[in-house]
Amino acid sequence: MTGETVEDLEIQLLLDALYRHYHYDFRHYAQASIKRRLLQARRQLGFDSISALQSAVLHDKTMLPNLLNYLTVQVSEMFRDPSYYRALREKVVPHLHTYPSLKVWIAGCSRGEELYSLAILFREEGLLDKTIFYATDINPAALKAAQAGIYPLDQVRLFTENHRLSGGHSSLSDYYTADYGRAVFDKSLRARTVFSDHSLVTDAAFAEMHLISCRNVLIYFDRDLQDRVVSLFAESLARQGFLGIGSKESLRFSAHADKFVEHVREDRIYRRVAR
Amino acid sequence: MTQQLIAIGASAGGVQALSHILPPLAADFPRSIVVVVHVPPRQDNALVKLFSEKCRMQVKEAEDKEPLQPGTIYFAPPDYHVLVEGDGALALSTEEPVNHSRPAIDVLFETAADAFGPAVTGIVLTGANHDGANGARAIEDAGGVVLIQDPATAEMAAMPEAAVEACRDAAIMTLDEIAASLAAGVAE
Numbered sequence: 001m002t003g004e005t006v007e008d009l010e011i012q013l014l015l016d017a018l019y020r021h022y023h024y025d026f027r028h029y030a031q032a033s034i035k036r037r038l039l040q041a042r043r044q045l046g047f048d049s050i051s052a053l054q055s056a057v058l059h060d061k062t063m064l065p066n067l068l069n070y071l072t073v074q075v076s077e078m079f080r081d082p083s084y085y086r087a088l089r090e091k092v093v094p095h096l097h098t099y100p101s102l103k104v105w106i107a108g109c110s111r112g113e114e115l116y117s118l119a120i121l122f123r124e125e126g127l128l129d130k131t132i133f134y135a136t137d138i139n140p141a142a143l144k145a146a147q148a149g150i151y152p153l154d155q156v157r158l159f160t161e162n163h164r165l166s167g168g169h170s171s172l173s174d175y176y177t178a179d180y181g182r183a184v185f186d187k188s189l190r191a192r193t194v195f196s197d198h199s200l201v202t203d204a205a206f207a208e209m210h211l212i213s214c215r216n217v218l219i220y221f222d223r224d225l226q227d228r229v230v231s232l233f234a235e236s237l238a239r240q241g242f243l244g245i246g247s248k249e250s251l252r253f254s255a256h257a258d259k260f261v262e263h264v265r266e267d268r269i270y271r272r273v274a275r
Numbered sequence: 276m277t278q279q280l281i282a283i284g285a286s287a288g289g290v291q292a293l294s295h296i297l298p299p300l301a302a303d304f305p306r307s308i309v310v311v312v313h314v315p316p317r318q319d320n321a322l323v324k325l326f327s328e329k330c331r332m333q334v335k336e337a338e339d340k341e342p343l344q345p346g347t348i349y350f351a352p353p354d355y356h357v358l359v360e361g362d363g364a365l366a367l368s369t370e371e372p373v374n375h376s377r378p379a380i381d382v383l384f385e386t387a388a389d390a391f392g393p394a395v396t397g398i399v400l401t402g403a404n405h406d407g408a409n410g411a412r413a414i415e416d417a418g419g420v421v422l423i424q425d426p427a428t429a430e431m432a433a434m435p436e437a438a439v440e441a442c443r444d445a446a447i448m449t450l451d452e453i454a455a456s457l458a459a460g461v462a463e
Contacts, residue, residue: 075369
């Protein structure tokens with residue numbers, strides 16, 4: 001609404017530079033949030049201007065991971081929105097039991113909280129041994145953290161409560177070892193997980209999925225990019241495959257809404273219509 | 276200058292304070308109002324239901340990418356920040372809590388100031404923390420107007436006090452004066 005400031009211009013130039021030099025494309029991320037986080041990065045990394053930050057990132061490769069940690073949001077919790085996981089157990093798992101093998105994509109997996117939540121749920125429901133999980137993100141540091149599966153113990157009380165509310169059949173403590181203030185999750189949970197660098201912005205479909213879980217990722221994209229990603233999910237899903245998104249996200253306004261039907265409306269679980 | 280967007284932040288004691296300000300507004304009040312109240316993360320948005328019943332304006336939960344409409348009051352969903360985009364739409368985010376809060380008033384105020392500049396009125400109500408102070412300052416810096424509930428009349432004084440501290444020329448008002456100011460069109 002207000003005119004473009006020098007700072008706004010600098011932000012556009014930095015995003016262009018990131019794309020042209022490193023092929024990280026944040027140009028269609030929701031601007032208010034990306035701006036907040038870039039300004040935070042500028043302050044905390046100690047630069048006087050966004051241009052100075054840009055210069056450092058272009059000339060010093062080691063600066064890139066720092067910046068990515070600001071540009072990609074990495075805040076989550078295990079079994080966030082327990083009712084989503086309960087709905088998966090009650091209304092999706094029975095369908096998944098009918099397949100001889102399963103592929104599940106956690107798109108934008110960040111540090112892995114959603115992956116481990118699903119892996120635990122799949123173990124409890126007797127599906128883990130026939131499932132391959134694909135956990136993808138653009139941030140290498142986040143992927144590495146997801147691969148490690150180590151979370152601060154002080155978060156685990158919340159995770160445990162969420163797990164219980166999701167209808168968990170066991171105790172969350174069965175799945176981790178407590179160690180020096182950290183919870184180290186059992187590596188058997190990720191034995192059938194493929195961790196991979198994949199960009200929802202620029203990369204294509206790579207396998208046919210039975211379930212895609214992509215929670216609170218679409219909100220960081222602008223409308224055009226949301227449309228691209230929803231179309232990518234439609235292409236990636238098997239006939240009648242499931243898509244779960246965040247509890248405040250919706251396909252209602254998407255250009256590709258007609259490729260999906262609501263399966264569990266209140267928990268934002270959709271099903272790919274037959275094609 | 277027409278004030279197009281009214282951003283309100285409230286914490287402890289906020290529901291009562293909002294009950295003073297929002298219900299008197301006419302159904303065709305020509306502004307959008309976006310409200311952040313600190314609520315526990317796992318609560319359904321009881322505020323929407325409560326204020327729908329009390330208010331003449333339309334009351335709803337803020338949705339991602341929703342264009343702001345006049346005559347509408349938007350409440351931030353529990354456990355999400357609500358941001359204002361440059362194109363006049365709302366956006367949600369699960370970024371880390373700010374001032375231990377998600378939603379955070381500062382996030383709403385700062386992005387509103389950035390998107391709407393002088394066309395923002397920020398209102399800081401009762402609360403027991405300092406969320407909203409930086410955001411109120413950002414609204415002032417962008418040329419907008421800040422109204423702060425008089426700390427002496429607030430159920431919890433800390434939040435309005437922090438905002439008073441952060442701002443240069445905010446108007447310090449009782450709830451009745453804030454309500455009257457809104458009804459009078461704020462602009463003057």
